[in-house]
Amino acid sequence: MNQKIKTWCEEKNFKIDKNLIYGKVKDVYFSITPAGNFTLFSFNMNCPSQNLESSIKEALKEKNKKIPRNMAIVKSINIPSNLIVIRVAFAMSRYKPEFLEDTIDTIINEAIKLGGAKNEKCIHCGKDTNNHVIFNQSIQTMCEDCVSNLDELNKNNQTSPTSYVTGLIGALIGAIVGGIPWVILLFNGWIVGVLAFIIGICSFTLYKFFKGPKSRVTANIIIYACSFISVVAWLIFVYGYTFMEAFNFEESFKLDYLFQDAVLPYFLRDLGVSLFIALLGLLGIHQKITTYTIPKTPKNVDL
């Protein structure tokens, strides 16, 4: 969060918890959190009207006329039990206090206008409660009984704890195996490794399967590093194989070969393109990695 946002939160008595901004406006709990190129606004309120979605879209569009580059576009609204969640198309790097505030006010005002009110019932059991928690990246009304039930459930699920070793092995195997389709294409004369983007996806899938640690930083470092290793290793393999094939496998391959003037530019070109495509694949699953590492336990809110 940038300094302007921090100052704004202090002034308004909003809180920042990692990437989540939360607080209370007109007695309604709201939260703001980045989700890839979008921002999720969630409001702890119910609204009976079917017209809520179109009204909010209309009102934000009206607001946008004053805001350059048309930053707030409602992408989707979903209203599960008493939680209005709205995806707006702007990235965290564009966060400005006045813009966030405008968006919050507009949405709450529209909901109230249409008969909406703050939610005072537990999202799980429906019991009246004034207890609020951070859960699933939003603020939710949840009674103390349901909170402790969820805690209990989590403890029971932790019979298979996460591990660096298995996570790393999984991510590496995933990245290497995920490289196979790309390498097959390379052997068949495709200069650019268009399939390199699945390397990161496979790496993350096995990282998760082998229960890699649920720390966002750790997960990202391991998955990016393994994908990088996979691309470099496979590309050396492809060049080495091609080299040996040219000599009918009578000559053994040495790394020096790659550094010859006639080879190096091509190797670097292929490496650059493939790493770039692999990176695109990784950026595409950014949100999935974040979701995997979000703690599943509700956290009490103090406001």
Ligand SMILES: [Zn+2]
């Ligand atoms: Zn409950």
